[in-house]
Amino acid sequence: DADVTQTPRNRITKTGKRIMLECSQTKGHDRMYWYRQDPGLGLRLIYYSFDVKDINKGEISDGYSVSRQAQAKFSLSLESAIPNQTALYFCATSQGGVQETQYFGPGTRLLVL
């Protein structure tokens, strides 16, 4: 089984709808991250969490919120989806310390109509 899983893998929604993307990990890592990727723009950090209840904004947090209620789960919400949030979303985890290696999930492809 994959160490970092994301659900759903694909999602189509309409403008104004609230949606939630889920991320779960079995690696026992404290740190979790949400990124989005748009064609030609690389990965951009949305939010990150270094522990349960710890939430930090990344480069592009506007229009998003997150929840970290358990070590293994980190959820990303779009409160009112808009078309320019159409993107590929990745969750990642890391254990921190010197070996700050991030492990990524398979991604969620989101289309906002």
Added chain:
Amino acid sequence: DAKTTQPTSMDCAEGRAANLPCNHSTISGNEYVYWYRQIHSQGPQYIIHGLKNNETNEMASLIITEDRKSSTLILPHATLRDTAVYYCIVSRPNRDDKIIFGKGTRLHILP
């Protein structure tokens, strides 16, 4: 903004060594150099990292210049499966530093 500069794209013949350069002229003393790659919309995959010494693992080698202002990722015998976007990242592995991926280098392995 990313702290690194990489070429937008590179080609390499299959079976040859692929040498991917990265400039990080503003790197500070406690920052590490990390390399990841992303194969066609899959999640990025960690390759290797280093501080100032050259590093080698089963995937690649990392050569860091003595002044640490640049580095080179070497894939010793490139295969078609190495076609991907390669990201060079500079980061301090502690609470205050976020990893910024940048746009990376698109490596094409040619048959």
